[in-house]
Amino acid sequence: xxxxxxxxxxxxxxxxxxxxxxxxxxxxxxxxxxxxxxxxxxxxxxxxxxxxxxxxxxxxxxxxxxxxxxxxxxxxxxxxxxxxxxxxxxxxxxxxxxxxxxxxxxxxxxxxxxxxxxxxxxxxxxxxxxxxxxxxxxxxxxxxxxxxxxxxxxxxxxxxxxxxxxxxxxxxxxxxxxxxxxxxxxxxxxxxxxxxxxxxxxxxxxxxxxxxxxxxxxxxxxxxxxxxxxxxxxxxxxxxxxxxxxxxxxxxxxxxxxxxxxxxxxxxxxxxxxxxxxxxxxxxxxxxxxxxxxxxxxxxxxxxxxxxxxxxxxxxxxxxx
Numbered sequence: 001x002x003x004x005x006x007x008x009x010x011x012x013x014x015x016x017x018x019x020x021x022x023x024x025x026x027x028x029x030x031x032x033x034x035x036x037x038x039x040x041x042x043x044x045x046x047x048x049x050x051x052x053x054x055x056x057x058x059x060x061x062x063x064x065x066x067x068x069x070x071x072x073x074x075x076x077x078x079x080x081x082x083x084x085x086x087x088x089x090x091x092x093x094x095x096x097x098x099x100x101x102x103x104x105x106x107x108x109x110x111x112x113x114x115x116x117x118x119x120x121x122x123x124x125x126x127x128x129x130x131x132x133x134x135x136x137x138x139x140x141x142x143x144x145x146x147x148x149x150x151x152x153x154x155x156x157x158x159x160x161x162x163x164x165x166x167x168x169x170x171x172x173x174x175x176x177x178x179x180x181x182x183x184x185x186x187x188x189x190x191x192x193x194x195x196x197x198x199x200x201x202x203x204x205x206x207x208x209x210x211x212x213x214x215x216x217x218x219x220x221x222x223x224x225x226x227x228x229x230x231x232x233x234x235x236x237x238x239x240x241x242x243x244x245x246x247x248x249x250x251x252x253x254x255x256x257x258x259x260x261x262x263x264x265x266x267x268x269x270x271x272x273x274x275x276x277x278x279x280x281x282x283x284x285x286x287x288x289x290x291x292x293x294x295x296x297x298x299x300x301x302x303x304x305x306x307x308x309x310x311x312x313x314x315x316x317x318x319x320x321x
Contacts, residue, residue: 015103016080018050018094020087022215022228025059025195027051027086029155030129031071033148034085034106037133040142047083050074052094056213058199062154066147086129088113088121091217091224106132108167109308127172128159134175149182154195161231161268162192167309193233196268200232207241207248211263218312222281222319223259226252229307231266235274238265242276246297249278259319260285264304264311272302281319288314 017035019027031049038047049071055063063070074080078096083104089112090097104120105113108129113121124132130152137144144152156176160168163176180188202210215228232238238245245263253261260279267273275298277285282296289301304310 013046014081015047015083016050016074016077017047017083017085018052018074018077019085020092020216021052021094022212023051023053023055023059024086024158024214025056025062026128026130026155026159028055028059028071029062029151030085030106030133032068033130033137033152034083034133036148037136037142038083041140056199057201057205058154058158058195061198062151062195066150068147068151085133087216088123089218091219108132110313124171126169127165127167128156130155130159131169131172131175134179135171138175138178144179144182146183149179150185153179153183153185153188153191157188157192158195158199161266161305162189162196164268164271165306165309167306196231196233200230200234200237202230202232202237202241207244210241210245211248211252211261216307216312218315220259220316220320224257225315225319226256226258226261227307227311227315228261228263229266229273229311230263231268233267233269235265235267235270238274242274242298246276246278249276253278262311264301264307266305268305270302271305272300273304274298274300284318288318 017031019031028051035047035049039045051071051073074094076096077094077100080100082100082102085106088105088107102115102119106122106129108124108126111123126132134152156172160172163173176188185191210230211228215226218225249261249263263276264273277297279285286293286296291299291301293299
C-alpha cells in the first residue's frame with residue numbers, strides 16, 4: 001500500500017486526510033484507514049493520507065509489522081482540501097490550516113472549532129478515532145483486510161491503554177473484539193502489551209524526542225500550554241532521566257513562549273503518572289491534582305492515565321477562566 005502526494009500538474013482534486021502535529025498511532029492510522037474508507041465509499045482515488053510530522057516509535061513499529069508504507073509529510077495545508085482526523089483544535093493542526101479548505105472533521109476529543117462553511121463533523125465520545133472509523137466500516141459492510149484491522153486494533157489499544165483508560169467505552173471493547181478476529185490476533189491484551197513495550201523503550205531517544213513523541217498544545221486564557229505524555233511499564237526506566245527531561249521542558253517553555261510545559265509519564269501497570277512540570281504557576285498545577293509536595297516540578301498522581309479525560313479538562317477548568 002503506497003501513498004504519494006500528487007503533483008498539481010495532474011489536475012486531480014486531492015483531499016488530504018491528516019491528524020495532529022506530533023502524530024501518534026491513532027492519528028496516523030485514522031488518516032490511512034479513513035482514506036481507504038472514503039475512496040471505497042465514493043469509488044474514487046482522491047483521498048490521500050498524510051502526517052503532520054515525524055512518526056513515533058510505536059507507529060513505525062506497527063506500520064512495519066503490518067506491511068503498510070508510511071504516509072508522506074504534508075508541510076502545509078495552505079490552499080488544500082483537508083479532512084482533519086483525531087483533532088479539531090487548530091493549535092494542534094498542520095501549518096497553514098487557517099488558509100485551507102477544511103471539508104470534514106472526524107474526532108473523539110472536545111470540540112474547539114470554528115468554520116465559516118457547513119461541513120461534515122463527526123465526534124464520538126469513544127476512546128479512539130479509529131473506533132469511529134472501524135464502526136463506519138462495519139456499518140457499511142465494507143471489508144477490512146487483516147493488515148487494516150491490525151492497524152485499527154493497535155491504535156485503539158494504545159489510545160485506551162489496553163482498555164484501562166477511563167476514556168475506554170463499551171463501543172471500544174466491542175470494536176476491539178471484532179478487529180482482533182479479523183486481524184487474527186488471538187490474545188489482544190498480550191498484543192497490546194507488546195506495543196507498549198515498544199512504546200516504553202526510550203533508552204535510545206533524546207529527552208527532546210521523548211517529550212515530543214505524544215505532545216499537544218492547548219491555548220487557554222492564561223496562555224499556551226504544552227502537555228506531553230509517555231506510557232511505560234516501569235517508571236524506573238525514567239529515574240535517571242528526570243533532571244534532563246526537566247531541563248528540556250524549561251528550554252521548550254522559554255524558547256516557544258509557553259505558560260506551562262508538562263510531561264506526564266504513565267505507568268500502565270501501576271495505573272498512575274509521574275508529572276514533570278515547567279510552569280509560571282506550578283503551585284496551581286499541584287493544587288489541580290490535590291498533591292501536597294514541596295517539589296512543584298516533580299510529583300506522582302495515582303489513577304491518572306488519560307490526558308483527554310483526566311488532565312486537559314483540569315487545566316481547562318483552572319486556566320481558561
